[in-house]
Each structure stands twice: as structure tokens, then as C-alpha cells.
Amino acid sequence: MSETAISISDLHFSYGRKKVLDGVNLEVPEGSVFGFLGRNGAGKTTAIQILLGLLSPQSGRCSVGGHDPQADAVAVRRAVGYVAEDQKMYDWMRVEEIVHWTSSFYPTWDDAYAQQLLRQFDLPAQGKVKTLSKGQNTRLALLLALAHRPRIVILDDPTLGLDPIARKEFLRSVITLLQAEGATVFF
Numbered sequence: 100m101s102e103t104a105i106s107i108s109d110l111h112f113s114y115g116r117k118k119v120l121d122g123v124n125l126e127v128p129e130g131s132v133f134g135f136l137g138r139n140g141a142g143k144t145t146a147i148q149i150l151l152g153l154l155s156p157q158s159g160r161c162s163v164g165g166h167d168p169q170a171d172a173v174a175v176r177r178a179v180g181y182v183a184e185d186q187k188m189y190d191w192m193r194v195e196e197i198v199h200w201t202s203s204f205y206p207t208w209d210d211a212y213a214q215q216l217l218r219q220f221d222l223p224a225q226g227k228v229k230t231l232s233k234g235q236n237t238r239l240a241l242l243l244a245l246a247h248r249p250r251i252v253i254l255d256d257p258t259l260g261l262d263p264i265a266r267k268e269f270l271r272s273v274i275t276l277l278q279a280e281g282a283t284v285f286f
Contacts, residue, residue, distance in 0.1 A: 103162070104129040104251050104283035105150065110159035112145055119145050123159070129250070132274055132284040144184065147255050147285075151181060164251055177205065180244035180282075184256040186236070190229035194222050194239060198246070205247035213246035233260050234269070241273060252277055254286035 105127040112120040119142035127133045137143050148154040150163050152172030161168060164178035188197055198217065202208040217224060220238035222231075231239060237257050244252060254273070258266040270286075277284050 102129045103127065104131070104164060105133075105285055106162040107146070107150075108160045110146065110149065110161060111157050112142065112149065112154070113157060120149075120156070127283060127285055129283050130281055132278065132286075134286060144255055147253055150253065151175060151179065177207070177247070178250050180247065180249035180252040182237070182240045182244045182252075182254050182257040184259045186240040186257070188228050188236070188239070190227065192228050193224070194226050194228060194231075195224040197228060197239070198242065201243045202246070207247045209246055209248055212248065213242060216242040216245060234265055237261065237269065245277075248280070249282065251283045251285065254284065
């Protein structure tokens with residue numbers, strides 16, 4: 100029996116009178132791929148923000164990698180690689196600069212793996228972030244989320260704005276890569 104990577108129990112959250120999470124319960128086993136699906140506005144991003152400790156639930160509990168995101172947000176962020184739906188980066192930096200800068204936040208950063216992903220994702224190390232295509236920007240965000248070798252990867256609709264073929268290829272290659280690493284994928 101595998102351990103639980105992500106656990107949500109009776110989670111509630113509202114924006115004013117609008118309930119977006121109303122008693123959500125789920126468990127994601129370690130090493131699994133979990134699709135968290137729902138309509139726009141259903142609360143998926145809100146749930147992810149609670150899992151990352153960026154929002155506090157109004158009631159209920161959750162655990163990520165064995166840590167409470169409200170009590171130990173730093174431990175959660177070290178255990179998780181996160182790619183937002185429309186991730187913003189410092190567009191004035193070169194790709195290699197943002198990779199180097201991000202590495203300083205993670206004690207487990209793997210420079211060799213970051214360089215491998217840079218080549219695998221066909222990213223221009225000397226290129227400015229602002230000149231990257233939408234697909235390249237998404238791959239850079241993924242590199243930054245993976246190079247510290249997280250046990251859990253949370254993808255909040257990272258393919259938003261990509262054409263359907265690019266979206267399918269991206270998700271297939273990412274999930275294959277992460278499964279080979281034994282990571283838990285929540286998308």
C-alpha cells in the first residue's frame with residue numbers, strides 16, 4: 100500500500116458569498132498521476148493555492164508530502180514543483196540567468212539535471228525570457244519547477260494558450276518524464 104502524497108479533507112472556501120470549495124475530499128497516492136478536473140471557476144486553482152499555502156482554507160484540512168501547508172509552507176514548497184496556468188517570469192533576464200537565480204532558492208537544486216532539461220526542452224540559454232514563444236515559456240517554467248527534483252509536481256493548467264497538438268505532446272512528454280522520476284503528478 101502506497102503512502103499519500105496529497106490529502107484534502109472537508110475543504111471549504113468562499114469568495115464572499117460564492118462558494119468555490121464545498122466539502123472537497125480526496126487522496127492522491129505517492130507516485131500516481133492525478134487529473135483534477137472541473138469547469139472554469141469550479142475552484143481548482145483555489146484548491147491548488149490552498150495546497151501550496153498561498154491561501155488559508157475557511158475550514159477543512161490538507162496535507163502535501165506529509166506537511167500542513169498552513170503550518171509549514173516552506174517545507175511544502177521545497178517538496179513541490181509548481182507550474183501556474185499563466186506563469187509570469189522576469190522577462191528581462193536571459194534563460195540561463197533565471198535558471199541560476201531560481202537555483203538559489205532550493206538546497207536540492209540539481210545543476211546537471213537543469214542543464215539536461217535545458218537541452219531536452221530545446222531552450223536558448225542566452226535568449227531573453229521575453230523573446231520566448233508560449234510553448235518555450237511553458238517549458239522554461241517546467242524546468243524551473245523540476246530541477247530541484249521535487250517528489251510532487253502540481254501543474255495548474257500549464258498548457259493554457261497552447262494549440263491542441265502542442266498541449267497533447269507537452270502533457271504526454273511531461274507525464275512520461277515525471278513517471279520515470281517516480282514523482283506524483285497533480286494536474
